[in-house]
Amino acid sequence: MALGFFGPGEDYKLVVLVRTDLDMGKGKIAAQVGHASVECAIRAENKDRKAFTQWMNGGQKKVVLKVANMEEMVRYMNEARSRGLYTVMVTDAGRTQIAPGSSTCVGIGPAPESEIDRVTGGLKML
Template sequence: MGIFSPGGDMKSHVITLAAGVSVGFVLAKLLAGVPMFFKLTYRSKKNQSGTNTTNLQTARAPPGDYKLVIGARQDLQMGKGKIAAQCCHAAVACFEDAQESNENILEEWMDQGQRKIVVKVESEEQLEQLYEHAKTVGLITCVIEDAGKTQIAAGSKTVVGVGPGPASEIDKVMGHLKLY
């Protein structure tokens, strides 16, 4: 019996056809790597004339790999959830900085899937060195200080974020660190 057999109910044939088309559409999108139901977007800040405001005007970033690397301190003995929260703070802070200072790199990073990597930092001293090195090279960077409401003392520097930016440049600062 075929899908449109003479003895079948027309309503069930239409439902079967619609389901087949839907499944085919979803599979085609998944196999093509195209987001289906949502796309992450961000809003840039606009000045009164309606144009984007940035601290740094640059040409469109060249194609290549972009990423954000977050270094989490190991000496603080933070729990997994605490480290996750601190890494999220760094990702948001770096995103906001990129949104204000270099939308072209932010757009490239967003288009490439927002790659984020977490690495181990051994001490506050190493964290500060990484931050200073990233600033010197001109990369987006931030240090997160804890509020002290749960596991560690207020003002403790917990993580450093570097990027988003060109992977080759970020690797010069963070590439020697071990994955978390």
Template structure:
């Protein structure tokens, strides 16, 4: 490149013309690169998820809560249950937060109530999951990695809600407290 530049300067004796040509070429290449990046990043970006529920559909006078359903057939220790409940709570919270669901704000204003209940086995948990989906209540099931007390890929705890108390109770109302 330097030899080409030297030849141009020697033959033309006009450094300003050469500089202007190089600046123009650089600007053209930069514009093409910016345009290409804009097309690429503009089309591959995922659209923001829409909220599951509209703020106008939420009843500010109603109570909102979350229920954590713990499988009793796994015989987990108290510490393991506590950790799995934390995973479930955060899992459903992240799911709703990504959607910018207004139910999180209403639940927060209610004091973020959480109730821990017993589920006898995995079949019962999956039945509750199906009922919650049919009702429109958000859920999250923790699948354990199996490094400590339970087998790998065990479903340990299911979060139901946060959602209005009436709908959550219609799903989990017959379960016993932990």
């Protein structure tokens, strides 16, 4: 399913929402954001090649934003999905800092910045 968001010259980005209530260390957050970014990129490459190419050729912009908890993260994920944006939820195996099965972050995109900002524009950077 191609999203069809292309506007002339619009930049594409990928956003990752990270839960702050889990108190993950910096390294753990980096790993979780990495998982979300890779999964989003693979999904775009397989399902929306034009968006993937636009994002890759534009420098693979990634923005990491914070959400307070699982409820807030799911609310933003559902809003993104309702607008036709691709999302990926990362669930941790629980081998290090957090309980097995904990959902740590959600990736959104890649998609045009304006489309993602309609959903996540009010969130603060991590």
